[in-house]
Amino acid sequence: MRSPLSLRLATLATLTAAACAGSTGAPAGDDTGGGGGNVSFGGAQDIGAFRAALDRGELPMANTLDANGFFNEHYNQTPATTCGGTLCLTPGLSVGRDWLTGAHQATLQIAVNTNVDPSTYHRLPLNLVVVVDHSGSMASDGRLDKVKVGLHTLVDNLLPEDRLSLISFDDVVTTDAPFTATLDRANLHTAVNRLQPRGSTNLYAGLEAGFLQLGEYPKSETQNRVIFLSDGLATAGNTSRPAIMDMAKGWIGKGIGLTTIGVGSDFDVELMRGLAENGAGNYYFLEDGAAASEVFTDELDFFMSPLALDIKIDAIAGTGWTFQEAVGSRLFSSQGTTGSMSIPAVFLASRTSQVPTEGRRGGGSMIFIHLAPTGDATSKVADLKISYRPPGSTERITQSVSLDYAADPLATPDDPYLSGTEMAERYAMYNLFVGLRQATQSYDPNCAAAALIATRINAVAWNERHADPDTAADLLLIDQYLGNLRAHGATAETPANLASCPQAEDPYYPEGGYGYGDDIAEPVMLCSSSKASAGWLVMLGAVLLTIRRRRR
Helix, strand or coil: CCCHHHHHHHHHHHHHHHHHCCCCCCCCCCCCCCCCEEEECCEECCCHHHHHHHHCCCCCCHHHCCHHHHHHCCCCCCCCCCCCCCEEEEEEEEEEECCCCCCEEEEEEEEEEECCCHHHCCCCCEEEEEEEECCHHHHHHHHHHHHHHHHHHHHHHCCCCCEEEEEEECCCEEEEECCCCCCCHHHHHHHHHHCCCCCCCCHHHHHHHHHHHHCCCCCCCCEEEEEEEECCCCCCCCCCHHHHHHHHHHHHCCCCEEEEEEECCCCCHHHHHHHHHHCCCEEEEECCHHHHHHHHHCCHHHHHCCCEEEEEEEEEECCCEEEEEEECCCCEEECCCEEEEEEEEEEECCCCCCCHHHCCCCCCCEEEEEEEECCCCCCEEEEEEEEEECCCCCCCEEEEEEEECCCCCCCCCCCCEECCCCHHHHHHHHHHHHHHHHHHCCCCHHHHHHHHHHHHHHHHHHHHHCCCHHHHHHHHHHHHHHHHHHHCCCCCCCHHHHHHCCCCCCCCCCCCCCCCCCCCCCCCCCCCCCCCCCCCCCCCCCCCCCCCCCCC
16 A cells, blocks of 8 residues: 555656646736835844855754745745735735645745835934954854954945944953944944954853943934844853843843844854844844845845834634644744734845845745645635834734635645735745755755755746746755765655655654654655756656665
């Protein structure tokens, strides 16, 4: 008897064959786009640490592939907005097959767009404190030099009405440049040049000093923010992650925003990301000097000033629909038929097109919720509501919207149902993330390779029909990842190995993955596209293998 996964893979072979044959499958709806732009929920803005690990020839750790960061590296066309407020909730729905196993996949996607035009956006003046880790480890691979490149760019790009203070720390804290009555660029450049690596890492004291510089009562007529840069773990002073988080939250509650930037390969990813998520700010990774310049030029005006504060998003599933795994922000939580998230602040996304020179940051955030419908599910998929407070106001603005699906909820269309034209990019982006995540959480290199190959086959076929530069960039990332896996012993050339891998039948799961054990499964082969890519020939048909998985 065939395993459920082998049946799903056989179905995926049919799906991929249709895609290779050039099926058109026009998406439902005729949205023409509109509105001002996308928004970011804060938190991770890139997967720079993931890419840096691949560049070093390594296999990236699972915690380097942040869903919010991955989605922020993709530009998605904004749908037409009908609300009149600053923020507009724009949900979408895709129904098709997942790219790993070919199983039925229904996904609710929650995005927030804005009527604010990025080209006319002007931020408030800044009271900005930059806190720089210059401990001894910052001497490794030119990390401090990368930071200096970014800091010099930052100084050059500040507005005359902005104010900047520079604080550095190792095991002690130094105020290198206090606030001045006017912006003294020459003095700030000199202070940056004086930074030298030394000592250990007192994260707690350095971050606290940055908050203290802004004072107990930050000025309401300016944006008050700390940018915190570090390459390591706390090794001096109070090294408790919960203590550092609690201290930061106390200051954040006074109205101070916090943006964190990681450099190197050994910094505390969870701490830096968590600080930004809770600090009405963004988290970036500086993989090189170019990335440092990008963050402090392209992103400067956008990550500094929130569009709205105290955002709350609520979702209630329709009868017969159940919310399962949600990805895109760790601030979103769901309990079966309800889900919600509270976001300290949202920011205008910086990317406004697919132009490759705009870099791989600033596309905007979104939430994807895996749906489990039943046969008696109603046409209403979900009711959603957003409420928020404009900066400097106590008024709360609310918008409610419903999402419907008239077709059989259990039927899998030959061509994916997409509720709007913009969902073609989002359907691909979501499935690419699921495939990459499956690879990062596989201890067996062959299982990781099989997940990437299955994802790659479908991504290539999809991108031939829905050309997207970000998907093309993701395919290059997959090829690099596969090359590293080969160097680490992977021999898989097809998705066949996937059926013998742990939890391969269910690629939707909480962060952290599942355990590993022994079982027997029956994988099958998929089809190939002559246009897919040289060297990636996949056989059409079923080849039954019995593989006992080795416990790793």
